[in-house]
Amino acid sequence: MQLAQRGDQRAYASLLVLLTGVTRQFARSRLGAVVWIDDVVQETLLAIHRARQTYDPARPFAPWFYAIASSRMIDVIRRERRVASRQVATDVLPEPVAHDTDRDDIDIDAVHAALASLPPRQREVIERLKFRDESVREVSSGLGMSESAVKVTAHRGYRALRRLLGGTRRED
Amino acid sequence: MKTEELIVKLASTSGPWTPLAPVRIRVVRWLMLSVGVCALTVAMVGARADILPSLQDPGFVTLALATLASGLVASAAGMMLGVPGAERTPLWRIVAVLLTAGWALLLLARLVSGGDAWPRLAAFPNHWACVVEIIGLSAISGWVFFAMLRRAAPLQRTWSAMLATLAPAALAATATQIMCPIDDPAHHIVSHVTPVALLAVIGTLAGRRVLEWTGDRRRRSR
Numbered sequence: 001m002q003l004a005q006r007g008d009q010r011a012y013a014s015l016l017v018l019l020t021g022v023t024r025q026f027a028r029s030r031l032g033a034v035v036w037i038d039d040v041v042q043e044t045l046l047a048i049h050r051a052r053q054t055y056d057p058a059r060p061f062a063p064w065f066y067a068i069a070s071s072r073m074i075d076v077i078r079r080e081r082r083v084a085s086r087q088v089a090t091d092v093l094p095e096p097v098a099h100d101t102d103r104d105d106i107d108i109d110a111v112h113a114a115l116a117s118l119p120p121r122q123r124e125v126i127e128r129l130k131f132r133d134e135s136v137r138e139v140s141s142g143l144g145m146s147e148s149a150v151k152v153t154a155h156r157g158y159r160a161l162r163r164l165l166g167g168t169r170r171e172d
Numbered sequence: 173m174k175t176e177e178l179i180v181k182l183a184s185t186s187g188p189w190t191p192l193a194p195v196r197i198r199v200v201r202w203l204m205l206s207v208g209v210c211a212l213t214v215a216m217v218g219a220r221a222d223i224l225p226s227l228q229d230p231g232f233v234t235l236a237l238a239t240l241a242s243g244l245v246a247s248a249a250g251m252m253l254g255v256p257g258a259e260r261t262p263l264w265r266i267v268a269v270l271l272t273a274g275w276a277l278l279l280l281a282r283l284v285s286g287g288d289a290w291p292r293l294a295a296f297p298n299h300w301a302c303v304v305e306i307i308g309l310s311a312i313s314g315w316v317f318f319a320m321l322r323r324a325a326p327l328q329r330t331w332s333a334m335l336a337t338l339a340p341a342a343l344a345a346t347a348t349q350i351m352c353p354i355d356d357p358a359h360h361i362v363s364h365v366t367p368v369a370l371l372a373v374i375g376t377l378a379g380r381r382v383l384e385w386t387g388d389r390r391r392r393s394r
Contacts (some may be wrong), residue, residue, distance in 0.1 A: 005191065013179055016183065042175055053192050146286075
């Protein structure tokens with residue numbers, strides 16, 4: 001950190017790489033294997049970057065770092081709880097009634113192109129749920145994710161698809 | 173964005189930086205400024221005519237010491253909260269609040285012991301000069317306190333905002349007590365305690381947003 005304070009970018013990058021592992025381990029020991037562990041890691045790295053001028057080289061690094069990591073972890077937990085509270089379980093939703101007139105309006109190629117541009121995990125979840133008609137439980141065991149993680153990933157995927165396809169209708 | 177990409181981005185935008193001064197230095201700097209502003213105001217407005225005999229009155233000195241101690245402790249606690257991990261115990265902030273509460277309770281006890289407490293309070297013995305002095309002095313040093321905290325990284329924004337408002341307001345109340353010629357506890361409750369309490373509440377509510385530094389609010393509003 002002291003080298004980084006003097007403008008050594010390589011030392012700073014090395015420090016951030018080191019802290020990535022430490023933060024991931026720290027978060028995993030408290031949260032278990034949640035899918036948004038990377039959110040905690042990235043939020044912590046960003047906060048460290050923004051608060052770097054508050055680190056006093058005369059004081060130990062660990063209390064400074066863990067205070068930021070704990071605070072960011074709590075913020076991410078709150079945010080994820082907020083998101084989860086707005087989720088509707090996909091396996092309890094009634095099956096939508098297919099209307100031929102709507103179906104005629106759908107550009108299947110555009111849907112496939114939008115789906116292809118999603119992150120691999122979201123694409124996989126949506127393909128399994130919607131194209132292979134697998135249940136949330138089957139997807140979760142197939143991908144080694146918790147059921148709630150599957151729902152959250154699917155929800156994010158639907159939101160991204162809606163944005164990519166230019167839709168404005170709320171799914172919930 | 174992947175974590176590796178984020179690290180590359182953060183490292184590439186990082187140049188040399190100067191660490192903030194240690195907490196105690198920042199507290200002393202802020203106290204010098206705010207005590208200086210208060211002293212200047214007292215010199216310009218003038219202390220109460222009987223200030224020397226009042227300084228030998230234990231009641232007057234106790235009230236002044238309570239607000240002064242509250243301001244000092246709140247400033248130290250507030251600055252500590254601006255540096256992650258610097259606060260080893262929440263005792264400082266609790267003491268700051270207790271001292272302020274003690275000041276108010278002391279005045280209340282005097283009001284009650286003087287008899288006819290409710291009619292005296294209901295008469296609303298307000299003196300606008302006291303209110304203006306407290307708000308004016310708090311605004312100047314409070315603005316500086318918030319600016320100093322914004323350069324830091326307060327993790328507990330509600331507490332930080334409250335202490336950043338309480339510290340200048342308590343010091344302003346001390347200065348106002350030196351200038352105010354009225355000893356009636358009912359007046360002190362109406363024109364000294366109430367503005368300090370209101371400032372603390374408003375500062376806490378509004379200051380939380382001012383002290384946002386993590387970018388959460390910006391991301392939520394997108």
